[in-house]
Amino acid sequence: MKLILASASPRRRDLLSQAGFEFAIITGDIDESQREGENPVAYTSRLAAEKAIAVFDALVETDDVFVLGADTTVAVDGVMLGKPVDVADAEYMLYRLQGRAHSVTTSVALVAAKKSLVAAETTHVFFEPMSPDEISAYVATGEPMDKAGAYAIQGGAAPWITRIEGSYDNVVGLPVNLVREMLAKLEVS
Structure with missing residues (x-):
C-alpha cells in the first residue's frame, strides 16, 4: 500500500511520521x-474528501494507493473559527476562546480505487483566561497565523490549556488512531 498525504501541514506530516507511517505528500x-x-463535521468532512479526491484524480498510477485528506476547524458558540486572516482576527479568535471550552473537529478522508471512507473526530478543549497583553504577545510570535482557532496546543498556547476531552492528536490536526482504524477497514474490504 502506498499512502499519500494530501496536505502541506507540517503538523500532519509530523504526526504521521511519529506514528511510523511511510508516505508521500501531494x-x-x-x-x-x-x-x-x-x-x-459536515464542513471538515467535505473538505477532507475534496482534498483527497483532487489528489487521487491527479494521480497517474492508482493501484494500491490510498490518499489521505484532512481538515480541522475550531467551534465556539456555534461559530467555526478557521485560520485567522490577519493579526486582528487572531486576537479576536483568542478573545472568544479564552476562559472557556470549545470544540476541535478534524475529519479524515481516505480515497482509493473503488473505495473511500470519511470519518470525523471532535475533542473538547478548555482554555484558561488570557490577559490582553498575553493574547497580543502570543499573536506577535506568529504561531497562531496558520492554525484553526489561532492557537497551537503543542506550542505557545499550551500554558493556557487546562484540559482536553478526547484526542490530543486531533487538536494538533490529525487523529492518528482514527487514521489507523480507517486504513485497516479499507485494506480488508
Whole structure:
C-alpha cells in the first residue's frame, strides 16, 4: 500500500511520521469556503474528501494507493473559527476562546480505487483566561497565523490549556488512531 498525504501541514506530516507511517505528500487546490448551513463535521468532512479526491484524480498510477485528506476547524458558540486572516482576527479568535471550552473537529478522508471512507473526530478543549497583553504577545510570535482557532496546543498556547476531552492528536490536526482504524477497514474490504 502506498499512502499519500494530501496536505502541506507540517503538523500532519509530523504526526504521521511519529506514528511510523511511510508516505508521500501531494497537495491539491480546493475552495475551502464554508457553505451555508454546514456544521463543523459536515464542513471538515467535505473538505477532507475534496482534498483527497483532487489528489487521487491527479494521480497517474492508482493501484494500491490510498490518499489521505484532512481538515480541522475550531467551534465556539456555534461559530467555526478557521485560520485567522490577519493579526486582528487572531486576537479576536483568542478573545472568544479564552476562559472557556470549545470544540476541535478534524475529519479524515481516505480515497482509493473503488473505495473511500470519511470519518470525523471532535475533542473538547478548555482554555484558561488570557490577559490582553498575553493574547497580543502570543499573536506577535506568529504561531497562531496558520492554525484553526489561532492557537497551537503543542506550542505557545499550551500554558493556557487546562484540559482536553478526547484526542490530543486531533487538536494538533490529525487523529492518528482514527487514521489507523480507517486504513485497516479499507485494506480488508
